[in-house]
Amino acid sequence: xxxxxxxxxxxxxxxxxEVLDRARAEGRSALxxxxxxxxxxxxxxxxxxxxxxxxxxEAAALATGLGLPVAAKIVSPDILHKTDAGxxxxxxxxxxEVAAAFERITANARAHDPDARIDGVQVQQMVQGGLxxxxxxxxxxxxGKVVVFxxxxxxxxxxxxxxFRLAPVSREEALAQVADIRAAExxxxxxxxxxxxxxxxxxxxxRLSELVTDFPExxxxxxxxxxxxxxxAIAADLRFVLDFAPAEGPRKxxxxxxxxxxxxxxxxxxxxxxxxxxxxxxxxxxxxxxIVDGGYEGAIHPVNPKSAExxxxxxxxxxxxxxxxxxxxxxxxxxxxxxxxxxxxxxxxVAGAILIPSGFAETGEQELQDEVLAVARRHGVRILGPNxxxxxxxxQKLSATFCTPYDVAGGTxxxxxxxxxxxxxxxxxxxxxxxVSAIVGVGNKADIDEDDLLTFFGQDEHTNAVAMHLEDLxxxxxxxxxxxxxxxxxxxxxxxxxxTSAGARAAGxxxxxxxxxxKVYDDILRQAGVVRAPGLTELLEYGRALPVMPAPRGENIxxxxxxxxxxxxxxxxxxxxGMSLYEIPPDLDEAFRAFIPxxxxxxxxxxxxxxxxxxxxxxxxxxxxxxxxxHSLVLGYWHTIVTPxxxxxxxxxxxxxxxxxxxxxxxxxxxxxxxxxxxAASRKLFEHGIVAYPYTTEMPVKVLGAKYRWARAxxxx
Numbered sequence: 196x197x198x199x200x201x202x203x204x205x206x207x208x209x210x211x212x213e214v215l216d217r218a219r220a221e222g223r224s225a226l227x228x229x230x231x232x233x234x235x236x237x238x239x240x241x242x243x244x245x246x247x248x249x250x251x252x253e254a255a256a257l258a259t260g261l262g263l264p265v266a267a268k269i270v271s272p273d274i275l276h277k278t279d280a281g282x283x284x285x286x287x288x289x290x291x292e293v294a295a296a297f298e299r300i301t302a303n304a305r306a307h308d309p310d311a312r313i314d315g316v317q318v319q320q321m322v323q324g325g326l327x328x329x330x331x332x333x334x335x336x337x338x339g340k341v342v343v344f345x346x347x348x349x350x351x352x353x354x355x356x357x358x359f360r361l362a363p364v365s366r367e368e369a370l371a372q373v374a375d376i377r378a379a380e381x382x383x384x385x386x387x388x389x390x391x392x393x394x395x396x397x398x399x400x401x402r403l404s405e406l407v408t409d410f411p412e413x414x415x416x417x418x419x420x421x422x423x424x425x426x427x428a429i430a431a432d433l434r435f436v437l438d439f440a441p442a443e444g445p446r447k448x449x450x451x452x453x454x455x456x457x458x459x460x461x462x463x464x465x466x467x468x469x470x471x472x473x474x475x476x477x478x479x480x481x482x483x484x485x486i487v488d489g490g491y492e493g494a495i496h497p498v499n500p501k502s503a504e505x506x507x508x509x510x511x512x513x514x515x516x517x518x519x520x521x522x523x524x525x526x527x528x529x530x531x532x533x534x535x536x537x538x539x540x541x542x543x544x545v546a547g548a549i550l551i552p553s554g555f556a557e558t559g560e561q562e563l564q565d566e567v568l569a570v571a572r573r574h575g576v577r578i579l580g581p582n583x584x585x586x587x588x589x590x591q592k593l594s595a596t597f598c599t600p601y602d603v604a605g606g607t608x609x610x611x612x613x614x615x616x617x618x619x620x621x622x623x624x625x626x627x628x629x630x631v632s633a634i635v636g637v638g639n640k641a642d643i644d645e646d647d648l649l650t651f652f653g654q655d656e657h658t659n660a661v662a663m664h665l666e667d668l669x670x671x672x673x674x675x676x677x678x679x680x681x682x683x684x685x686x687x688x689x690x691x692x693x694x695t696s697a698g699a700r701a702a703g704x705x706x707x708x709x710x711x712x713x714k715v716y717d718d719i720l721r722q723a724g725v726v727r728a729p730g731l732t733e734l735l736e737y738g739r740a741l742p743v744m745p746a747p748r749g750e751n752i753x754x755x756x757x758x759x760x761x762x763x764x765x766x767x768x769x770x771x772x773g774m775s776l777y778e779i780p781p782d783l784d785e786a787f788r789a790f791i792p793x794x795x796x797x798x799x800x801x802x803x804x805x806x807x808x809x810x811x812x813x814x815x816x817x818x819x820x821x822x823x824x825x826h827s828l829v830l831g832y833w834h835t836i837v838t839p840x841x842x843x844x845x846x847x848x849x850x851x852x853x854x855x856x857x858x859x860x861x862x863x864x865x866x867x868x869x870x871x872x873x874x875a876a877s878r879k880l881f882e883h884g885i886v887a888y889p890y891t892t893e894m895p896v897k898v899l900g901a902k903y904r905w906a907r908a909x910x911x912x
Contacts, residue, residue, distance in 0.1 A: 206402075207237045208409055215412055215437070218272075224437050227270050228317040231433035238406045240399060240418070241429045245319035251297040255290035257318045264288045264321045267296045268432075269304045273311035275434070280307035285321065293318065322431045325422035326381065326391050330399050330430070332362060332407040332416040334438070338671035338719055340411070342404045344372050344396070346381070347420035359718040361675060362404035368722065369397035369404075375718065382423070391423040399428050414438035445670050446572075450650060456577040457651035460547035461588045461633070463522035464493050466595065467514050467545075469536050470527035471497030471505040478551060479527035481597040482585065483508075486525075489594035489602065496521065515539050523547045525585065525595050530554030533581070534567050541574025547643075549595055550580030556639050557582050568641050579643045583636030584617050590632060590657045605630015606659035606742040608652045610645065612637050613692075616664045619731060629739045632658040637665075646673040653681035662688040662738030664731070675723040682724035686741045686905040689725050690734040691716050724908030726901045733897060740886045740898040745860040746906050749826035751777035752899075754800035755815050756831030757807065757838075761868060762800035764892040765831050772900025776800075783822055790814040805833045809846045812838060816847065820854040820861060827862040829896060830887075832876075834869020840876035843867075848883045862886075862902060864895035 214230045226234070228245075235242045244261050247270060248254035258265045269282030277283050281303030284296040297316050304313055327347035335341045338361055345357030358375035360368055373382065373396050384390040399421065407413045417434035466486060472479035483497055483506045497505035500512040511517050514524060514536070524540040526533055530552045537548055548571060555564040564581065571578050579586065585596030594600035598621055609624070609631060611617040617636045624631055632655065637644060645663055652658040661681065668674050678687050693713070720727055726741075728734040752774055756762040769776055776799045779787070787797045790811055796802040801819075803811050819828045832843050851863055865880060865887035867873035873889040880887035888894045906912050 206239060206405070210234075210237045211406070211410055215410060218437055219412075219439050221272070223272050225272060225275050226435040226437070227272050227314055228268060228433065229270060229314075231435050234406060234435060235430060235433055238402045240402050240406075240433075241427060242433070243320040243322055243429060243431060245317055247315045248297065248318050249315040251294040254297040254316055254318050255294040258287065258293040259290050261318060261320050265293060266319045266321055266431075267293060267300055268317045268319065269300050270314040270317050271304060271308075271311045272314070273308055274304060275436070280304050282307075319431070322422040322429055325424035325429075326388075327420035328396065328423050328428075329357070330396070330403060330418040330421050330428075332403050332413070334411075334414045334441070335671070335715055336442075337668050338675070338715065339444075340404070340407045341715060341719070342369075342372070342400050342407075344400060345376055346378055357714065359715045360400075360404075360722055361672070361719050363408045364400055364404045366397050366401055369400040370394070372400060372718075373397055389425045392425055392427055395428040396421075396423055399430070411441065412437055412439050414441075447670070447673060448647070453647050453650045454654070456546050457647065459522040460549075460577065460579070461593075461651065461655075462591055463547075463593070465496065465517075465519065465521050465523075466491070466493060467496040467498050467511075467517055467521045467524045467540070468505075468527060469498045469514060469524055469540070471499050471502075471510065472527075473502060473505050477527075478597045480506075482525055482527050482551070482595065485594040485596055485598070485600050489600035490592035491594070492592065494519070513539055514543050514545070517543070521545050523549060523595070525549040525551065526581075527551050527597070530560065530563060530581070534563070534570050537567060537570045537576065538574075541570060541576050545574075545576055548576050548578045548580075549583070549585060550578055550638075550641075551583055551585055551597065552580075553582040555581045555641070564639065564641050571642060577643050577647075578641050580636070580638045581641060582614070583638035584614050585636060587634040588632065589630075596636075601625065601631070601634065603628055603630050604657075605632065606657070607631050607738045608633040608635070608648075608655070608658045608661045609663075609738055610635040610637060610648055610661075611664040612640070612666050613664065614638070616731065620664075620735065623735045624739075627739060629735075630742075640669055644669045644674075646670060646677040649674065649677040649681055649687065653677065653684065658685070660686045660688070660738060660742045662690075662728075662734055664690045664692065664734060666692045671719065675719065678720075678723040678725050682905070683909045686737075686902070687725045688728050688734060688737045688741070688901065689720060690728040690731060691720070721908075724905070726904050726908075728901075732894075733901075736894060736898055737901045740881075741902055741905065743881070743884050744862050744864075744886055744898070744902050746909075746911050747827050747862050747903055748911070750775055750903075750912065751824055751826045752829060753777050753779070753819050753825045753827075754829045754831060755803065755812075755819060756800050756833075757803055757805045757812075757835070758831060758833035758868065759796070759800075759802050761831035761833065761866060761892055762802055765829050765866060765896060766800060768893050768896035769829065769900075772896055772903075774896075774900055774903055777825060780824070783818075783824065786818055786822075787815060790818070800831070805835050806837055809838050809842055812843060812846050813850050816850050816863075817854070820850065820859050820863075825861070827899060828864075829899065830863065830865040831892070832865060832867045832869070832873070834867075834873060840867060840869055840872040841879065844876040844879045844887075847880060847885055851885055852883070862899055864899045866892045866895050 246257045266285040329347040331343040340362035415436035418430040470479040471483040496517045497510040589604040877887040
């Protein structure tokens with residue numbers, strides 16, 4: 196079979212440009228099969244031998260020249276789904292069959308759409324054998340150009356077993372994408388079938404991703420089916436959907452622009468509170484009191500035209516009357532007055548406007564929000580909000596919020612799109628004494644969004660982990676770019692709300708329809724190295740625990756437990772969270788056995804049994820820490836009178852502390868089961884940098900798994 200398979204050096208954009216310009220001039224939103232072939236050949240996408248026939252006689256002659264059997268497909272710019280129009284016949288084994296098929300296909304097409312332009316019938320070599328897969332691309336509203344891979348034919352519609360990556364992809368990313376589908380084992384051959392060439396599939400993804408990146412007017416691309424075999428991959432059917440008037444994306448800011456504004460917002464020398472009030476119960480009263488009571492040491496300027504003094508501070512009728520520069524203006528006035536006050540703040544040279552008021556896009560007042568944003572853009576002011584609770588930045592003792600101040604400084608930056616989730620973050624942080632660098636509400640995200648914040652926190656010396664709740668991303672590509680910068684240095688955790696699909700959007704191809712659900716977010720966030728939290732509890736726990744835990748240096752995990760039952764549950768949790776139990780070698784097994792009773796069990800988990808004294812815990816944990824082949828420890832504690840909970844905590848703190856002093860710092864997590872004393876023991880362990888939880892075998896291992904996912908993404912493993 197003659198298949199066009201050029202080297203990458205043969206990539207030629209010129210013929211693609213010519214085809215797309217002609218389609219634009221004709222007002223078409225799709226390409227014909229011969230035009231699609233031009234695109235494929237220009238970018239090295241293998242296709243079968245084929246030719247266009249305009250008569251039945253010409254079709255028969257072409258089939259003989261190409262080599263039988265062949266397929267015949269209608270060629271019409273007005274008929275996108277050829278099969279639905281009765282425009283496809285396959286397995287034609289003689290010239291006579293081809294000629295008859297030509298007549299049937301053209302008649303079916305005219306009956307399907309009498310006004311359709313019929314260019315002829317494509318006669319194509321039949322691809323013999325191989326596994327059917329889908330390779331495609333689509334334009335996602337959040338992430339832009341995305342490539343898709345999955346099982347092909349009807350299976351793609353039934354199973355929806357697909358994987359997504361941001362385009363363009365590298366060959367390494369493409370190989371990972373191919374391996375990411377649930378049925379990837381099928382690619383390696385089952386029941387005697389031959390394994391397919393995964394490298395050829397990866398090359399196909401790379402080439403298609405480059406094509407749609409180079410030509411953004413290609414809205415969707417469908418190579419389905421692609422026949423994959425041990426000798427390569429060939430696209431038997433091509434479909435390209437075009438969009439010459441894409442929606443305009445959000446304004447993009449450069450890194451230096453973002454940091455210049457964020458530095459002034461998070462480290463302001465002076466703050467004005469527009470709408471500051473002496474009246475208890477008013478948001479303006481809570482904001483000014485919290486900034487003062489929180490200990491902020493910069494200049495604080497209340498703005499209230501009706502009061503000469505607010506909260507013991509001189510008040511000004513307008514921000515224009517405030518002496519000196521103002522870095523941040525916090526707005527605590529009704530929505531309808533914000534644009535006018537922001538105009539004054541912009542003329543004052545304010546860097547950041549913190550818009551607490553609601554009553555904007557979230558209530559249908561999009562025009563009002565757009566007006567405010569236009570004012571901000573005119574003056575170079577960045578907006579946080581509107582419709583937010585404010586923000587905290589503990590290094591500056593800054594609580595610019597109507598909620599209560601929070602002063603437990605630490606390394607976690609937490610953000611939320613929802614005010615209610617923000618309150619949960621604040622309450623959880625307070626109850627667990629979680630050290631935070633920042634807590635930030637983003638609300639409607641008229642301007643500042645997650646990628647701006649991630650850019651700042653990525654280089655912030657006070658932040659060593661970022662945890663974000665979001666319902667959407669305004670600019671998925673900007674977020675991915677920021678995450679790729681941050682992840683090698685510190686973990687980024689995301690709780691993405693809205694995981695369930697409300698139904699695939701209407702689309703002109705299989706690929707477009709498949710891109711309508713949460714799988715796109717899941718795959719691309721993982722591609723960026725982001726750790727995804729399945730729920731609010733995990734977001735909060737990952738945010739609290741990941742900065743405490745050292746990075747693992749290897750994949751070998753050992754469980755040491757005082758209860759066989761918890762050992763089984765912990766083992767399941769390790770596997771469920773993408774990690775593996777270390778197969779303990781004989782010499783280490785023998786060393787563990789020297790410390791446990793004869794009725795205990797070495798191996799992995801190491802079951803020391805419940806009646807052992809503190810010294811047994813100390814010796815086995817120390818052995819696990821000191822052996823360089825063990826990379827992480829999971830401890831399962833069972834409440835006994837021989838080793839009470841707080842005694843267990845003290846033993847673990849002591850042995851881990853001595854190991855750290857000797858330069859051994861491995862992840863250690865603990866699950867404590869027992870009476871209520873295990874709560875105090877868990878808190879004490881956490882305070883000493885040992886992640887511990889009472890009453891659960893799942894959570895400590897989930898946290899460890901999150902740390903492992905980050906370490907892999909950061910290139911540490």
